[in-house]
Amino acid sequence: MTSPAITVSPRGTTTALASADAVTKTFGTTPALTGVSLQINAGESVGLLGPNGAGKSTLIGLLSGLRRPDSGSVRLFGGDPAHPRTRLRLGMTPQATAVPQNLTVGEAVRFVAAHYPDAVSSNELLADFGLASIERKQCGGLSGGQQRRLLVALALVGRPELVILDEPTTGLDVDARETLWAQLRQYRRSGGTLLITSHYLEEIQALANRVVVIDRGTIIADGTVDEIRGTVSVSKVSFRTKLPPSSFGSIAHTVEVTTADNGRITLVTHNADATVRELVLRDLPFEQLEVHAATLEEAFRAITAKEQP
Template sequence: MTILARAIDVTRRYGDVLALDRVSLDIRAGELVGLLGPNGAGKSTLINLFVGLRRPTSGTVELLGGSPLDAAVRRGIGVTPQETGLPEYLRVGEIVDFVSAHFPEKTDKGELLARFGLGDLIKRQVGGLSGGQRRRLAVALAFTGRPRLVFLDEPTTGLDVEARRALWDGVKAFHDDGGTVLLTSHYLEEIEALAERVVVVGHGRVLADDTVRAVRDMVGVRRVSLVAEHLPELPGVLGSERVDGRISLVTTDPDRLVVELVRSGAPFSGLEIRPTTLEEAFLAITSKESAHV
């Protein structure tokens, strides 16, 4: 499959902050890829490198066979950043016309607005739109120039359920027609609804790159934490660590683990069970940590 965007061993620093740490990633034609991770994981930084808004500190970024710094190359993509500002007094149709004028090929305005549930608002001033309608318009604008590849950074942040699903339908329609999409989200359900392939990032690193089914299974793990001198071998432990005398075990079946722990007779105290963060889950599953303490 044709590779439309590629990051090769990319690192990006902001002063002393390491935003991306030797990330390599390919986006192939026809894919709908979800970039999943907590806030501050490096998702937006990666998109900014792909679309030419930032340069890598080291490594290489390629876009549509060229450089993302080349304006001619960037005409083949569409982008919706996390935050957008639209002129309050322009009408929806006027905004679409203005953005479309920057591209050699244009998506039909009526078709575009209908795809994102905005067909009845073509004459409405932007200032009269609800927050959800504005966000859907901002996302729709990424598709005005018949892009080969679209980048959507947290496209549904702040939307209610109805607005979110309307936006999902528009993205799916583009993908069904052969379009390629990379979208970021920290909502697992959004990635499940849209993506076929999921890339998980945390602390600027790629923690997992797999199918939606595999991701869904991964995040079902729990962290069992307790204080003990020594533990026997326990079933279903995916990862473990000891910090300041406290042992943390990552498992898919905490109930069974606790039952077996009690049956073993090993002394322990301070038992806690909680969901893992995304980063903890994927680090545990993708690492080669020993299951023994």
């Protein structure tokens, strides 16, 4: 086997690759971040979660040097995030971005690679991301999914020590998403560090070893996937029944009621034992009862719901 194309070129010994200390940021009269402190350490893969407007993109903008905090401090590789020498060690895919429409895919890769002293071979990068067959296609003619793959590839071309990805797989089909995940796992195995936001909670669960939840400009949870789930002790009670889902909304400790395509009703609950007892005491008809641990997505929804005023 040949060695993987995407490896990291470490240039320092700093453990904290990126950090924010008591950071605030306001747009007009709207606070986006209120006293946020966060540290991203070498070798971590951090999933940043939060509802729309929670402050995720603002925090990423500060860590990458695209914005300045109103107060507090932000460091990247121990230096100023806005300094070109510092940002040379960073790879990034913002949520909203584009490449020059008239460049071909190959030209875009070679152009970005030329800015780095030890860039990944363009041919290898194109092959790894499934872009070799469209190397001569203009970027303006790419589908949304093809453009997302190209943008993530460009984030990795310089062998960065830290990669920040804001919604990297938006618009990708399942196969393309799996291909991208495989490349990001390889990047991590080579010693790279990831900070990733995603609306696909499955993606965070697949790639991150640490999860940070931000809501209304404040970090409300920080831990492993299992710790985040355990923070709210959420479980799932599912069963079959002839009753409509609305019949179960008032069951004790229930956070959410959903119905699957196969007709099973699922109650997301803070206390599975109490929920099952009440189903029995109310003499509600059900069968094929199952109790499972909640997914990260269900825990996330429970955490953010708990924080609402």
